[in-house]
Amino acid sequence: MRFLYVFFFLCSAYVHAQKPKEVLNWINTAKSENKDFYYEIPFEYRNNEIVIQVRIGGQTYDYIFDTGGYNNITDAIQAKNNFPILTKQTVGSSNKIKKEINIVKVDSLHIGKLIFHDIVALQMNFDESPTIKCTIDGGLIGASIIKNYIWQIDYPNKKIIVTDQISRIVNLKQAVKVPVTFNSRLMPYIEIKINDKKEKMMFDLGSATLFSMTEKIAKKHGIENAITLTGGGTEGGNGVIKEPIYIINSGKVEIKNLLYLNKPIYYTSTNNEPLIGNPIIKDYIVTMNFKDDQIYFLPINESAVNDGWSTFGFTIEYNDGKSKVATLLKDSEAAKAGLQVNDEIVAVDGQKADCLDYCQCKKIYSMLLETKNEITLDVNKNGQTQKITLKKQKIF
Template sequence: MTKKTSKNRFRFILLINTLAVNLCVFSQSPKEQLAIANAAKLVSKNFYEEVPFTDKQGYIIIPVTINTHTYDYIFDTGGFNTVTSEIMKNANLLPLMEVEAGSSNKIKSKIKLSKVPSLQIGQTSFEDVGVFNFDFSVSPVINCYTNGGLIGKSVIREAVWQIDPQKSVIKISDDLSKISIPDKSEKIKIRLDKTLNPFLTLIINGKKEDFMLDFGYGGLISLTEKTASNLKMNNPLTIEGEGDISANGTVKEKTFAAKLEQLSIGKTELKNQIAYYSASNNYNLLGSELLKYFIVTLNFKDNELILSPYNDTKADFETFGFNINLNNDKIYISKIFTGLNAQKAGLLVNDEIIRINGKQGSGISNCENYFQYNNILKTEKEITIQIKRGEEQKEFHLLKNTPFN
C-alpha cells in the first residue's frame, strides 16, 4: 500500500463488492449450501512465513497455487472464495450444486459451488476449500486485478494474517505469538455471522454503527442509505452514472459522498474522511484503505482485529470530478461528480477515453491502459483528456477540485 496520502483513493478505485450472503434453495438445503461455501481447513502446523503481496490501486493481490498453477488472487475479508472456469477445468473440479449468490449491491446470479481439494498461499496449505465458479464476465475490469478470483473469509478464518503495507508482505501463522505485534497496537473485537462476514463497531459522527470489514472494497468507508440518513450527512456530493461494481455486474444509480464530522476506530480518530453511500448498499463497509493508516493483523479464530498505527490519520480529498471503467471494447467515463470541473467542462457519462495527457494505449491491453490512466489521474494536478462521443471527438483541460475544503 502506498505511503502517499489517499486523496485520490476513493476517486479512482473500483468497488469490487463481496460475493455475499443470499444462498437460496435449489436441490439442497441452505445449511448444506452454506457448509460448502464456508469450508476450508488449514493443513500447515507450527509455521510462520511471509508472502509478498502487490497493491493494485488499493486491492491486495496475493499468489495462490491450485493444482501446480499459480494465480493472482484478491485477498478479500468479506468475500467467498472463487475460481474461474479455467481453474475448474485445469484442476478437474466438479460442481457440487448450483446456488444463487448476491453481491452487496444487491445484484444476484446463479452460480456453481465446488470444492478445491488443496491450495497453497506461499507454503501455507489449505484443504477442502469451498469455492464459487465466477468468471467476472459481466464486470471485466475485475479481471484486470485477478486471473484467479477472491481468497475469502473461510480461508482467512483458519490462520493469523498480518498485512504490513510498509514492507508489502503478509505474515501468516497458525499462532499469534509467532507474529510480532508493534507497540501501541490495539485489539478490537469482531463478530462473525453465519456466512463468516466479520463485523466490528465504529463511532461515526458520534454514533455507534456496525461495519463489515471488507477488503474487497477499495475505499475506507461505504454506508447504507439508512445509516447515511440516520447520520444526517451534511452537504453531500452527488455522483451520477454507474454505482458500485460487483462480481455480478454494475447498477446504474446515484452515489453520494460526504465528509464525516468524526470517525473513530477503537481509540484512533481518522480525520477528514469521506464516506460514500447509495441505495443499493446492503452493509456499512470498512475497506482496504484501512491499510493506509495501520498494519492490520487478522485473528478471526479469536474474534479479534489488531490495528498498529504507522501513518498520519489525516486525509485529503481531491478529484477531477469523474471515474473511469472499462468493458471489452473501450475505457469510458463511468461516473460524473455533480458541480465539479468535469461536469462544468462538459464531460458526460459513457464518453470513450482516447488519451489523457497525450497517453494513448495503442499496442497494449485495455487493462494496461486502465491502470495507466488511473495512475495519471492519481498523480497529476491537471490533465488534458480527449474523448469520443458518437462520431465526434472532443478535448477538455481539467484541474483537480478539493470539494470538501
C-alpha cells in the same frame, strides 16, 4: 469513480438436495495441516485490491485476498480440474445481482507453503465484472481460510505474514487492538463511531473504498448535502449495475482511538452492507487475529493526518476504441469546466490517450489521477478539441 467490493451471501430461495445451513457449514470449513508455522507471502496492490498467488491443480493463479468473501474458483479453473460438484446454489453479490452457481470441492489449495485440502468453493464467472477480470485470473481467498489464522497485512513492504501463533507477530505492543464479531458466514464486523453515533461495519478487504454504507444507514447521518457521482455504478462478482453513487462527508470517524476526519462515505440504493475497505491498509499495518476475535492497527506514519478528501472529480475509461469520461462529480471543478460523462479524451498532458484495451487504460488513468495534482485534457467536443486544465480539488 467506481468502487468495488465483492462478498457473496447464500440465498435460501434455491436449494437442491442440501439445506442452506449444510452448504454454509461446508463453505465455512477450511483447515490446514500446517502447525506451528510462520510464512511471509508477497502481495500486489492492483486495481485497489490485495492480490496474492494461489496454486490449484499444479498451476498458479492471482487471487484477491478478501475478508468479506467466500473462497471460489473460476469456470476456467473448474474446466481444467473437473472438481466434484457438491450442489448448486443461488448466490447474490454486494449489488444484489443473483446467479446460480456450482459449489465444488477443491482437492488442494496452496497459499505459499500454507496448504489446504478438500476446500469447498463457489464456482464463479467474472466475465461481466471488468475490474475483477483486469485484476486476477483466479478467484477470492475468503473468510473461512482467513478466520483460522493470524494474518498481518504490511502495505509498505507488500507482504502478508501468516502464522498460527500470535506470539510470532513482534510489533503489536504499539498497535491499537479492536474487538471483532462475526456473522454466520464468518464475515468480520467492528464497531466504530461516526460523529459519536455507533455503527457496526463489515471489515471487508475486498472493498476498494474506505467507507461505504447502505442508503438506510446513510440517512441516519444526514444526506441533505450528499454529492452525486454520475456515470458510475456498483460492481460485484456477478456483474455491474449502473446507478447514481452518492457521497457524504464522514465528519469524525473513530475506530476505538484511531481517527479519520472528513472522508467520503459512498452509498447507493443497492448497497446492502456498511463497509470499511482495504484503503485502510495504506494508513495502518493491519493484523487480523480472527480466531481470538481481535484485529490490530499499527500506524504506518505517526505524523500522518487522515483529514479531508481531494479529487479531480472525474474518471476515464477506455471503451469502443476511445478513452471517455466515465464518471463525474456534480458541482466539481471538472463539471464547472464543462466536462461531461462520455466526452472523448483525445490527450492527457499532451500525450495521446491511446491504450491497448480497457485493463491497460484503467491502470494508466488510475495512476495519473491518483498521483498528479494538476492535469490538462484535450477533449473532443462536437468535433472540436477543447483544452481543459484542472487542479485536484479538496471536496471536504
